[in-house]
Amino acid sequence: MYLEHYGLKEPPFKITPHTEFFYAGANRGATLEALIYAVVHGEGLVKVTGEVGAGKTMLCRVLMEKLPATIDTVYLANPSLSREEILLAIADDLKLELDGARSTVLIRLLQDALIERFAAGRQVVVLIDEAHAMPPESLEEIRLLSNLEHGHHKLLQLVLFGQPELDTKLAVPEMRQLRERITHSFELAPLMRTDIKEYLSFRMRTAGYRGPDIFSASAIKLISAESEGLTRRINILADKSLLAAYATGKHEVTDSQARAAIKDSQFRPARWKRGQPYLAGIALLGLGLGLGLAIPQVGHRSPVTAPHSTAKPERPAPSVQPTTTVAPTTPAAAPTTPTSAVHPAPLQTAATTPDVVSTRLTAGTELLGTANAGEFAIQLILADRDNEKALTRFLEQAARSVPLDRLYIYPTQANGRHHYGVMLGLYPDQQSAMQALKQLPGELLSHRPLLRTVGGIRKEVGEKISIAANR
Known part of the structure; x- marks a missing residue:
């Protein structure tokens, strides 16, 4: 009109x-990237939670479009399916001939079909929307499906999308076996x-x-x-x-x-x-x-909080754009390599370093040009490139907890706007990077940092980084 x-x-x-209309800002784009990584690399069972209207279904649809062509997707929009109905729905999407097979026979047929696809270089991922509404027996069937393996490879990837009630449902003792099989948990924050x-x-x-x-x-x-x-x-x-x-x-x-x-x-x-x-x-x-303006109403709910935590008041907006944590839910372990250590003692701050933004930008460009693509960094924030004062303040704050010479800046874009990314690193593998992330002080964790690979950042910045490794 x-x-x-x-x-x-x-x-x-x-x-x-x-x-x-998928908005890749805030934590949406980072979560999508991490979901694609988890599915492509066979990470098993993954969980995404968010409040009513937070954008879970949109994220699920975009994920289906962005996955490689070698991955077959099964989308289950009805969470109230029984155990047998879940098997039938998956089998139907995979075009299996069932002939009235019982559940035990159906599982064997499904496993044989998955092995055949695996041998042909294909993967299968099942995306379950509104998973918080699944009955306990259906969740148990999901656990059993996550056990389907061939050699050392998972035959079926499963991604659960649900409201925070899903975490409550998984927290009961009867669900601990399923809960412990979840390798990655993501949250769509407001x-x-x-x-x-x-x-x-x-x-x-x-x-x-x-x-x-x-x-x-x-x-x-x-x-x-x-x-x-x-x-x-x-x-x-x-x-x-x-x-x-x-x-x-x-x-x-x-x-x-x-x-x-x-x-x-x-x-x-x-x-x-x-x-x-x-x-x-x-x-x-x-x-x-002749236009009706009746629009569905959404009941009042407080902002979503992290799984297994008590609700907290909404955090005031910081002066730089935050990112969201993209991290497995496995317990943190003590760092095992010197590169994963985060030093809590106060070190040189940005206030004592001349032109700190330019210095760390040069260091970041050089680092991305020489580091291995498979190495990891912790992306602390994305900051507006036009607000250098705010970026300098953040560096000064961060340098109170981590070495300033391990903070790197790189140029990037988000939603058509120029930003600076600030990363902490490098780390040789995901485990050591995750250990370091979990040890960050609260003032840095409040910006919702996430793990990034050097290769992923290079693709993001494109021609802005000269890759010295190719010289």
């Missing part, structure tokens, strides 16, 4: 998953205000918008607070805000339209007394054009 008004080719804030600004701009421009940013800072602040960072709520509020602005002939979404959208959405009890004219405009416009 407002597409021509804003020069859009399609609605920018549909709540149904549309993979072209977007923060700085992420939401980028998210709104990204969705608008993906839909064809080419003008200046439409959402004012005050509107973004209101949408951020009301949505609690959940992408589905953001989409609903942004769509209604655009409609309210269109109804009054405006091109910018201000706090007035945002308040009207908030009141109409009723995610929480009504608190706003302003914005009534805009609500009336939305209603009259809808009646005049």
Whole structure:
């Protein structure tokens, strides 16, 4: 209805998953990359949790598109299937001839088919959406399927997508065998205000918008607070805000339209007394054009917290863009190599080093040019390249806990914007990098660091890094 008004080719804030609108900022892109790695390298059982409307289904759909062509995907959208129905659904997707086979025979047929595909160089991954709603007996069947092996290789990869209730369900003693088979756990945390600004701009421009940013800072602040960072709520509020602005002939979404959208959405009890004219405009416009504005409502929930932890208040937005932790759930072990050690004693800080950003950027470029592609680093943050003061402050903070000469900066892009990545490293393997990550102090862990390979960073920065190894 407002597409021509804003020069859009399609609605920018549909709540149904549309993979072209996948936002790779915050922890989304990093989680996708880690999921692809886990599936391709046969990591067995993987779990992804997030609040209602956090974007789990979108992530699942994008994962299906991004996996290599040698991987066959089985998508189970109905979590209420019985044990036998799960087997039948997988077998049906793999086009197996069943002829009314019983469960025991069905498992053998499935294993034979998986071995045949493995011999042909193919893998099979089962993606289970809404896994928190699975009955215990079906989860037990998932555990048994995770045991299917050929030699030293897993024949079936399984990825569970679910709400935080999945962690509660897996925490009971009866589920410990399944819980211990989960090699990686990822969390889709709510977007923060700085992420939401980028998210709104990204969705608008993906839909064809080419003008200046439409959402004012005050509107973004209101949408951020009301949505609690959940992408589905953001989409609903942004769509209604655009409609309210269109109804009054405006091109910018201000706090007035945002308040009207908030009141109409009723995610929480009504608190706003302003914005009534805009609500009336939305209603009259809808009646005049025969458009219903009924949009599914989402019950109030607090932001998602990490598995097996108590809920904490939402963390205020830092001055640099955070990343999210992408790490296995295996217990941390003491470091075994000198390279994985993180020194807690205060060392030289950025304040005592002249032009620290330029110095560490040069060091990062040289490091990425000579290091092995399989080595690991800990990506601490992505920082806006135009805010060098904030980056310098972060380096000063980090240098109180880790050696400054082990902090490296590299240029990159995220959602069309230039950033600097700050990494700590290098580490010879994933285990030593994970040990070092778990030993980071709380002020660095609060930025949600993640593990990256040198090869992955090189692909990301592309021509910006001269690979000295190829000289």
